[in-house]
Structure formats: structure tokens, C-alpha cells
Amino acid sequence: xxxxxxxxxxxxxxxxxxxxxxxxxxxxxxxxxxxxxxxxxxxxxxxxxxxxxxxxxxxxxxxxxxxxxxxxxxxxxxxxxxxxxxxxxxxxxxxxxxxxxxxxxxxxxxxxxxxxxxxxxxxxxxxxxxxxxxxxxxxxxxxxxxxxxxxxxxxxxxxxxxxxxxxxxxxxxxxxxxxxxxxxxxxxxxxxxxxxxxxxxxxxxxxxxxxxxxxxxxxxxxxxxx
Amino acid sequence: xxxxxxxxxxxxxxxxxxxxxxxxxxxxxxxxxxxxxxxxxxxxxxxxxxxxxxxxxxxxxxxxxxxxxxxxxxxxxxxxxxxxxxxxxxxxxxxxxxxxxxxxxxxxxxxxxxxxxxxxxxxxxxxxxxxxxxxxxxxxxxxxxxxxxxxxxxxxxxxxxxxxxxxxxxxxxxxxxxxxxxxxxxxxxxxxxxxxxxxxxxxxxxxxxxxxxxxxxxxxxxxxxx
DNA sequence: CGGCCCTTTGACGGACGTCAAATAGCGTGG
DNA sequence: CCACGCTATTTGACGTCCGTCAAAGGGCCG
Numbered sequence: 225x226x227x228x229x230x231x232x233x234x235x236x237x238x239x240x241x242x243x244x245x246x247x248x249x250x251x252x253x254x255x256x257x258x259x260x261x262x263x264x265x266x267x268x269x270x271x272x273x274x275x276x277x278x279x280x281x282x283x284x285x286x287x288x289x290x291x292x293x294x295x296x297x298x299x300x301x302x303x304x305x306x307x308x309x310x311x312x313x314x315x316x317x318x319x320x321x322x323x324x325x326x327x328x329x330x331x332x333x334x335x336x337x338x339x340x341x342x343x344x345x346x347x348x349x350x351x352x353x354x355x356x357x358x359x360x361x362x363x364x365x366x367x368x369x370x371x372x373x374x375x376x377x378x379x380x381x382x383x384x385x386x387x388x389x390x391x392x393x394x395x396x397x398x399x400x401x402x403x404x405x406x407x408x409x410x411x412x413x414x415x416x417x418x419x420x421x422x423x424x425x426x427x428x429x430x431x432x433x434x435x436x437x438x439x440x441x442x443x444x445x446x447x448x449x450x
Numbered sequence: 451x452x453x454x455x456x457x458x459x460x461x462x463x464x465x466x467x468x469x470x471x472x473x474x475x476x477x478x479x480x481x482x483x484x485x486x487x488x489x490x491x492x493x494x495x496x497x498x499x500x501x502x503x504x505x506x507x508x509x510x511x512x513x514x515x516x517x518x519x520x521x522x523x524x525x526x527x528x529x530x531x532x533x534x535x536x537x538x539x540x541x542x543x544x545x546x547x548x549x550x551x552x553x554x555x556x557x558x559x560x561x562x563x564x565x566x567x568x569x570x571x572x573x574x575x576x577x578x579x580x581x582x583x584x585x586x587x588x589x590x591x592x593x594x595x596x597x598x599x600x601x602x603x604x605x606x607x608x609x610x611x612x613x614x615x616x617x618x619x620x621x622x623x624x625x626x627x628x629x630x631x632x633x634x635x636x637x638x639x640x641x642x643x644x645x646x647x648x649x650x651x652x653x654x655x656x657x658x659x660x661x662x663x664x665x666x667x668x669x670x671x672x673x674x675x676x
Numbered sequence: 677c678g679g680c681c682c683t684t685t686g687a688c689g690g691a692c693g694t695c696a697a698a699t700a701g702c703g704t705g706g
Numbered sequence: 707c708c709a710c711g712c713t714a715t716t717t718g719a720c721g722t723c724c725g726t727c728a729a730a731g732g733g734c735c736g
Binding site: 291354 | 570
């Protein structure tokens with residue numbers, strides 16, 4: 225068995241994204257790495273939040289190719305769609321071992337819509353997700369492999385840093401190269417070549433599921449070449 | 451001067467997306483084709499709706515390359531982001547001559563949040579936009595040029611059909627090949643080659659800013675190969 | 677020890693971009 | 707009216723980026 229989640233920080237983590245008053249989870253779950261949590265067509269009456277671990281939302285095409293739409297980090301609501309509809313339009317897979325909690329949709333919606341304060345919070349979440357969706361489309365449509373991969377790494381770094389989950393230029397990096405490829409519209413083989421090149425240029429270092437940015441300035445430049 | 455918008459169907463068109471009670475527009479505007487309506491950094495206190503014509507939302511990178519995120523058709527809210535924030539994160543350009551109306555954000559938000567009915571409508575709009583964003587990412591990340599272009603055309607066909615703006619398999623198609631390229635992450639030159647191939651295969655016909663799907667079954671198959 | 681997954685590396689191929697030239701259309705101004 | 711300038715489209719030759727295929731090695735766990 226792989227390592228277990230260290231603590232159950234449900235209240236605090238949910239607090240990160242919502243600042244919700246204490247709301248009791250309907251259920252809690254722990255799933256091992258690589259397990260599918262939900263399928264694209266699943267119907268839900270509750271809204272899950274990631275408490276620990278990393279997950280990915282993805283769409284799979286009939287030929288087996290896959291597009292990862294986002295990585296979910298501790299504290300993230302699995303899909304804002306689920307607040308209003310009962311289907312998320314995409315599947316969710318555990319990248320590491322994942323612990324998550326489900327809240328009743330109607331309860332959650334009710335407490336969100338109760339105060340103008342919380343509506344603002346909800347809209348901020350929507351705006352941030354929309355911004356990420358725009359960035360993803362621009363990256364996939366208009367950027368090279370180098371840029372896409374560097375931007376993926378920097379985006380994750382920023383989100384982890386906002387949670388206090390980085391140590392200087394070092395961060396957890398549990399993604400397989402296959403995940404990176406599916407998130408950037410590339411193949412795992414090509415991801416390997418690009419990462420090797422990044423290492424050769426002294427930009428980053430990856431050891432034991434941990435990534436360090438050795439040359440932040442230059443790495444940022446690679447991510448922002450256009 | 452190119453043709454002018456035939457009528458000012460503000461009320462009815464806004465009705466299409468929102469079913470709003472009559473709400474007076476703050477202002478109305480007419481802009482000629484190819485004109486930029488808003489820039490990425492513009493700050494707005496009002497929410498614009500397209501009354502007639504086609505527009506495009508896009509992000510432009512510093513090297514001049516551009517990613518079109520969506521085409522806006524009559525009745526569309528220009529950006530749902532503007533309901534909650536004062537910046538749309540993308541620019542908006544007129545594809546054809548465009549007539550649009552702006553509503554006061556606070557008025558619009560207030561009437562949307564007044565009834566649970568309208569909140570449901572708003573969330574349906576968010577869900578549809580999110581679904582389109584997901585489709586865009588999958589298309590850009592995982593589909594070939596043929597598929598992307600066929601899917602763009604079919605997506606527009608469906609949206610026009612929902613407005614009663616198609617005649618059988620024929621629809622207005624005011625897009626330049628440059629627009630198609632910017633929307634699909636391709637170059638205008640490659641778009642030309644793909645469209646020529648579509649014509650050679652008897653799939654579609656384009657004349658005078660009008661597009662006809664000659665072989666719907668086969669064209670659908672091209673769009674759904676995986 | 678033996679699978680399995682992950683990663684790396686190289687050779688090769690294909691899809692799409694770049695560059696260039698030719699043509700057509702369209703609106704403007706003389 | 708024609709001349710012109712600009713934009714859009716088409717087509718071909720060629721180049722590049724990234725995918726595909728294959729082989730080999732390492733780490734992990736039964």
C-alpha cells in the first residue's frame with residue numbers, strides 16, 4: 225500500500241477556496257493513485273472537494289487519446305459544474321493517493337447563495353477557472369512544446385505556492401510524463417525529450433517526484449517567449 | 451458602406467439567452483466589420499450583448515499570433531465574466547458589421563439574482579460555456595486539422611440552427627480563412643488547403659460568404675473520427 | 677527472480693508551418 | 707471610367723516540429 229494521507233484537513237482546506245462556515249461532509253473517500261474517481265457520464269448529487277493528493281480532470285476520445293483539462297490540488301472543488309448540474313462533462317482520476325469529501329449540492333448551494341459575500345466568492349472561483357480555461361486554449365493552440373511544458377510547471381508552482389506547499393524553488397511533482405503529455409497535447413515520448421533538454425540546459429531538476437527550478441529567470445523566459 | 455443591421459431586435463435577442471424582463475440598455479453601438487470592440491485590458495461597468503452580426507473573442511500574444519476562443523452570434527452575452535468582474539480577459543472583434551447593446555452590470559446582476567428561476571438560467575449559460583471551453587481544449591490538443599475545421603463549422607451550424615438562422619444545410623459563413631485558422635490553432639494557408647480538400651471531396655461548398663454542407667453524413671464522420 | 681511501468685534515446689515519417697508567387701475581388705480616388 | 711492598393715484565396719516547394727515505432731535500461735513489488 226502506498227502512503228496514506230497524513231491528515232484530514234477537510235475543514236481547513238475547504239476553507240481555502242470558500243471560507244465556508246463549517247458544513248458537514250456527506251461522505252469521505254480515499255482512493256489510490258491512478259484510480260478513476262468519476263467517469264464522464266456519471267451523475268452526482270454531491271460536490272466533491274480534494275482534501276489531500278493530486279487529481280486530474282480529463283476527456284477521453286474513442287481512440288483512447290486523452291486531454292487533461294486541469295490538475296486538482298488540495299482544497300479544490302472537483303468541478304464547479306456540479307454545483308448547478310449533475311454531470312461534470314469530464315472524468316476525474318487520482319494522480320497520487322487522494323482523499324476527498326463530498327458535500328450535498330443543495331446544502332452547499334444554499335449556503336453559497338445565502339450571503340452576497342459568498343456569491344462573490346463563487347464568482348471569483350468561476351473567474352479563475354475561466355481564466356485557466358482561456359490560458360489552456362491559448363497554450364494548446366498557439367504555443368510550442370517547450371512553452372507548454374514550462375507553463376504547466378510554472379502554473380502548478382504558483383498554485384502550490386498559494387497553498388504554502390513549495391519549499392523555495394522546489395515542489396512536489398507527482399506527475400508521470402504521460403500526465404504532462406495529456407495535459408499539453410503532446411506525447412509522453414516528446415515530453416521526455418523536452419524535459420531532458422530542460423535538464424541539459426540547467427533549467428530544472430527532477431528527482432524522486434520532486435521538481436526544482438534551478439534557473440527561474442531563464443525558465444520563465446522559456447515559458448513566455450511569445 | 452456594407453449592409454446595415456436589418457433590425458434592432460434587442461429585446462427579443464436578449465430574450466433568447468436570458469428570458470429577461472424588459473431591461474433598458476444603457477447604450478447601443480454599431481461597429482463595422484474587422485473593428486476591435488474591446489481590448490484585453492479594457493475595464494467595463496456594463497455587459498454587452500450582440501444584437502446582430504458576428505464577433506470573435508480572442509487573445510493575442512506578443513508575437514502577433516492570436517487564438518480565437520469563441521464566435522459570438524446574435525443574442526450572445528459578450529462575456530459572462532463581465533457579470534462579476536470588470537475585465538473580460540480577452541479582446542472582442544467584429545467579424546461582420548455588429549450591432550450591440552450594453553446593460554448596466556448591477557442592474558443585470560440584480561435582476562438575474564432576484565429569482566431562483568434566473569439563477570438557473572445563468573448557471574445554464576455558465577455550463578454551456580464551460581462545455582464549449584472543454585470542447586475547444588480537446589479539439590486543439592487532440593484533433594487533426596480536418597477534424598478541428600469540420601467541428602468548428604458544425605458547431606456554428608448548430609448554434610445558428612438553434613436561432614433559426616439556417617436554411618436547410620446552408621448557412622451564413624462570414625468568416626475569413628484567417629478567422630478559421632485563429633480559432634483552430636492553424637494557419638490561414640493550411641485552412642485553405644483543408645477547405646479545398648473538403649470541396650474536392652464534395653463535402654461542402656462555399657460561395658459568397660455562405661456555406662452549404664453537401665454531404666452531411668460524411669462531413670459529420672470527418673468531424674467525429676475519434 | 678520476473679513482470680510491469682516509467683523513462684530515455686534514436687531513426688524515421690507525417691502533419692502542418694513558412695515562404696513565395698499568381699490571381700481575384702473590392703473599394704477608393706483620380 | 708480606369709488605375710491602384712489592399713485583402714483574401716490558392717497552390718507548390720520546402721522545412722520543422724512533433725508523432726510513431728522500437729529497443730534498452732531502471733525501479734518497484736510481488
